[in-house]
Amino acid sequence: MSWLIYAAVALPLAMAVLVLLGGRRSMLDEIAASLASAGVLAIGITLAVYTQRHGVLVAADGWFRVDALSAFVLITIAGGALAAQLYAVGAFEPAERGTGIDPDAGQKFRFLGQLFLSSLAVMVMAGNLGGLWIALEGTLLTSALLVGFNRRTSSLEAAWKYVIIGTVGLGLALFGTVLLYVAAHSAGADGLDALRWQHAIAGVLDVRLVKIGFVFALVGFGTLAGLAPMHLWRPDAFRAAPTPVSALLAGCLAPASLYAVFRLHHVAAQSIGPALPSMLLRGFGLTSLVVAALFVLVQRDLKRLLAFSSIEQAGFAVLGVGFGGRLAVTGAILHLLSHSMAIVLSYLVAGDLEARYRTRNMLRIRGALTAAPGSARVLVVATAAVVGVPPFLTFSSRFLIIYGGVERGHPVEACLALALSAVVLSSFARFVGAMTLGEPAPSRRPDGRFRWGASTLTMVALGALALLLGIALPGPLRALFGAAADALGVV
Amino acid sequence: MSQLVQVLATLVVLSGLGMAANLRVQSLINALAAQSMLVGGALFSLGWHSSRMVAGTGVVVVVLKAIVVPGWLRASLRHGHSTGQGTEPSLSLPSSVIVCALLAVLGYAVGRPIAVTANLGTRDVFPAGLTLALVGTFIMIVRGTAMSQVVGLMVLGNGVLLAAVASAPAIALLPQLALAFEVLVLAVVIGMQLFRIERAFDQLEQARLPRGVDDERDA
Numbered sequence: 001m002s003w004l005i006y007a008a009v010a011l012p013l014a015m016a017v018l019v020l021l022g023g024r025r026s027m028l029d030e031i032a033a034s035l036a037s038a039g040v041l042a043i044g045i046t047l048a049v050y051t052q053r054h055g056v057l058v059a060a061d062g063w064f065r066v067d068a069l070s071a072f073v074l075i076t077i078a079g080g081a082l083a084a085q086l087y088a089v090g091a092f093e094p095a096e097r098g099t100g101i102d103p104d105a106g107q108k109f110r111f112l113g114q115l116f117l118s119s120l121a122v123m124v125m126a127g128n129l130g131g132l133w134i135a136l137e138g139t140l141l142t143s144a145l146l147v148g149f150n151r152r153t154s155s156l157e158a159a160w161k162y163v164i165i166g167t168v169g170l171g172l173a174l175f176g177t178v179l180l181y182v183a184a185h186s187a188g189a190d191g192l193d194a195l196r197w198q199h200a201i202a203g204v205l206d207v208r209l210v211k212i213g214f215v216f217a218l219v220g221f222g223t224l225a226g227l228a229p230m231h232l233w234r235p236d237a238f239r240a241a242p243t244p245v246s247a248l249l250a251g252c253l254a255p256a257s258l259y260a261v262f263r264l265h266h267v268a269a270q271s272i273g274p275a276l277p278s279m280l281l282r283g284f285g286l287t288s289l290v291v292a293a294l295f296v297l298v299q300r301d302l303k304r305l306l307a308f309s310s311i312e313q314a315g316f317a318v319l320g321v322g323f324g325g326r327l328a329v330t331g332a333i334l335h336l337l338s339h340s341m342a343i344v345l346s347y348l349v350a351g352d353l354e355a356r357y358r359t360r361n362m363l364r365i366r367g368a369l370t371a372a373p374g375s376a377r378v379l380v381v382a383t384a385a386v387v388g389v390p391p392f393l394t395f396s397s398r399f400l401i402i403y404g405g406v407e408r409g410h411p412v413e414a415c416l417a418l419a420l421s422a423v424v425l426s427s428f429a430r431f432v433g434a435m436t437l438g439e440p441a442p443s444r445r446p447d448g449r450f451r452w453g454a455s456t457l458t459m460v461a462l463g464a465l466a467l468l469l470g471i472a473l474p475g476p477l478r479a480l481f482g483a484a485a486d487a488l489g490v491v
Numbered sequence: 492m493s494q495l496v497q498v499l500a501t502l503v504v505l506s507g508l509g510m511a512a513n514l515r516v517q518s519l520i521n522a523l524a525a526q527s528m529l530v531g532g533a534l535f536s537l538g539w540h541s542s543r544m545v546a547g548t549g550v551v552v553v554v555l556k557a558i559v560v561p562g563w564l565r566a567s568l569r570h571g572h573s574t575g576q577g578t579e580p581s582l583s584l585p586s587s588v589i590v591c592a593l594l595a596v597l598g599y600a601v602g603r604p605i606a607v608t609a610n611l612g613t614r615d616v617f618p619a620g621l622t623l624a625l626v627g628t629f630i631m632i633v634r635g636t637a638m639s640q641v642v643g644l645m646v647l648g649n650g651v652l653l654a655a656v657a658s659a660p661a662i663a664l665l666p667q668l669a670l671a672f673e674v675l676v677l678a679v680v681i682g683m684q685l686f687r688i689e690r691a692f693d694q695l696e697q698a699r700l701p702r703g704v705d706d707e708r709d710a
Contacts, residue, residue, distance in 0.1 A: 174651050
């Protein structure tokens with residue numbers, strides 16, 4: 001079955017080559033790119049079933065290692081990529097016209113998007129810290145090109161900021177990796193063995209080396225995960241990128257980077273005990289929640305608002321792992337999926353509103369319920385999903401994290417997280433209420449025509465999925481979350 | 492040989508402190524070239540007896556980071572593709588030097604015990620690498636031009652490379668990872684040149700002045 005691992009990497013790569021050879025724009029390319037993402041999604045599901053029945057799958061002499069957690073994150077990122085690719089069918093033609101995007105934008109998006117997906121697949125299936133780091137480097141390069149590909153000055157500035165901050169993060173992560181390697185090496189491991197998860201968690205590593213290495217690597221991987229205070233690239237990059245790219249970054253890069261943080265925490269906690277790693281994760285988590293709660297209050301740009309929501313969600317996820325225990329960790333893993341669906345949906349509807357009103361300024365978007373009722377309804381659903389209103393799946397994951405935190409003896413942090421998420425919820429309610437209710441200004445009358453197409457269907461499907469999974473989580477999916485929590489050593 | 496490596500490592504740290512005390516982009520590029528020559532020399536000396544991979548990495552560093560990239564950056568300045576201009580650094584020069592000196596103290600205070608604990612052969616190389624990585628990160632944070640940020644990034648790369656090789660000179664895996672980081676740095680340099688980043692930033696600053704925002708969509 002190890003061929004499945006290679007297929008998950010090779011399928012998007014092959015599609016990238018086909019897109020490159022296929023010319024400027026063809027419907028066939030668009031469908032094929034979506035099919036490649038769907039293929040990776042199917043592989044992720046197959047791997048999830050396999051790992052639950054037969055255990056861990058290893059390939060390429062240990063460079064690849066897939067357990068339930070890897071398979072679950074692969075499903076999450078492939079689902080996010082599929083939604084972004086489906087939305088992009090035709091999106092670079094009529095909807096984004098006049099935004100300065102060049103005529104080859106669609107082809108570039110499909111090409112870079114497939115490379116991005118391939119490097120993410122390598123990242124979540126890497127069997128050791130070194131492989132994960134190299135894949136993250138590939139991810140940074142492709143995503144930076146995605147952020148800046150329309151070459152507007154603001155996009156270039158955002159891409160540059162992303163590259164510089166991301167590269168510093170990668171440099172620090174590499175330093176941490178080196179220290180963890182030295183720790184494993186001095187404990188008797190050699191070569192690739194010293195970087196493997198199994199050896200790293202054997203519990204024989206030098207405590208001081210692991211502590212320092214963990215701090216460096218956490219800051220490094222946390223930078224890409226968008227944890228505050230290393231989040232500075234995220235609002236600009238998510239705002240400046242075209243809508244499908246914002247969705248791709250929020251829905252795929254964020255969960256994959258958080259996966260790296262989870263793995264790292266597991267390695268450190270097994271080697272030196274959970275006290276320091278968990279405390280640092282709770283610290284970064286709460287800082288992210290505070291930063292998000294403060295900055296959502298003063299936003300005017302819809303995409304920046306969503307970027308701060310994404311920072312809040314990253315905070316929630318690491319807070320869950322920092323709390324520890326089965327409930328909170330399962331909540332954190334579930335949060336990767338629930339937030340990925342909600343934030344992708346939110347970016348897609350934000351792009352739809354931007355195309356209709358020709359602005360992202362929330363002060364200028366008014367009366368959407370009257371002028372563009374379809375988009376307004378999706379916006380309300382997306383907002384409810386992203387801030388965690390019951391019965392959406394995000395509510396379940398947040399509930400598990402907070403309840404798990406109280407159960408594990410962290411009531412203050414849990415209550416603080418609850419209060420900060422209430423601030424974010426009220427800010428979103430205020431903005432969305434103002435955008436949807438009332439009458440649009442005569443000078444800003446939106447294009448209210450309803451269009452059935454791939455983008456509309458994608459949004460409806462995502463909204464329905466976020467709602468239905470929140471109401472009733474299927475048994476196999478529940479079992480997968482349990483197995484993923486087991487992979488993080490939760491008892 | 493190990494004495495030579497220690498002298499080179501000390502000179503590398505001093506070159507990093509010298510860069511923090513310099514605002515001119517041209518001087519920064521020259522200092523980077525000299526520093527990369529020293530780092531390449533240290534790697535070559537370290538790998539001469541133990542690992543061809545490490546010695547080869549030293550040669551690559553000298554060719555790429557001491558000759559090719561600095562030459563390219565100088566040409567870019569000469570031809571006006573990059574201006575070398577930008578916002579004022581967020582810290583004055585004396586403050587920068589003091590902060591970098593403190594970072595050097597921190598680097599040695601943390602790095603030396605690690606080198607001793609892990610029984611690394613060359614005990615001054617690892618703390619020198621750590622110090623250089625911290626100084627490079629600092630230069631990137633406080634300098635306002637794309638060109639000096641790239642120089643800071645390359646200093647960070649030198650630090651990571653030095654620390655990685657010092658950790659396990661006989662094993663090829665870590666130098667390979669550090670080289671992969673250098674590839675990323677090189678890609679950033681190429682990106683800066685291809686997209687004329689500094690020119691783009693100048694336009695952005697000018698566009699912001701009269702209206703306060705870039706354009707309607709970015710409001």
